Amino acid sequence: DSGVTQTPKHLITATGQRVTLRCSPRSGDLSVYWYQQSLDQGLQFLIQYYNGEERAKGNILERFSAQQFPDLHSELNLSSLELGDSALYFCASSVRGRTPTDTQYFGPGTRLTVL
Amino acid sequence: ELKVEQNPLFLSMQEEKNYTIYCNYSTTSDRLYWYRQDPGKSLESLFVLLSNGAVKQEGRLMASLDTKARLSTLHITAAVHDLSATYFCAVTNFGNEKLTFGTGTRLTIIP
Secondary structure, three states: OOOOEEEOOEEEEOOOOOEEEEEEOOOOOOEEEEEEEEOOOEEEEEEEEEOOEEEEEOOOOOOEEEEEOOOOOEEEEEOOOOHHHOEEEEEEEEOOOOOOOOOOEEOOOEEEEEO | OOOEEEEOOEEEEEOOOOEEEEEEEOOOOOEEEEEEEOOOOOEEEEEEEOOOOOEEEEOOEEEEEEOOOOEEEEEEOOOOHHHOEEEEEEEEEOOEEEEEEOOOEEEEEEO
């Protein structure tokens, strides 16, 4: 158990809908990262937040947005869902920069199925 | 753009044999990570490699880094069934903490 929690574990929804994925980082970690894992794209970085502020952006669609709240939990919002958005969405957290071997610890993931 | 390639993509090997997974990356990187993923599960951190010549070992797994060749290897010694999983390497670029992942190597250990 990495200490990163994600809810829900599974989500099944229809095209055009909107969903919210939630992530709680490990205690003390200020950085939260979101990744998408799919068969055709592999593991791709979406976005990073550090202590409430957006830090880096990757291949995140405009239909997707995220935020990190004062208690450091993060939410990833996916809207106007398409079939191709079906994937496993991981959240990871790290202390960021405190040690040279800073590691990202991954949560269990949310499996999103768009029908 | 930073690209990371792994080979082989699939590896089926017998127990007690040795093998190596290769990870090449396209531009200078400051950290290289190895992760393990069991089917349908999360990613588990195995190693972090920082400098040229770095070598780390944990049980039957040993990872090394050659920054000049932009190559990391994950060596499996005397494989056992419990090592069956998908192994990913990932790199970060200077000043950027996002992980760029390789394609993964699906390792199957056959009794």
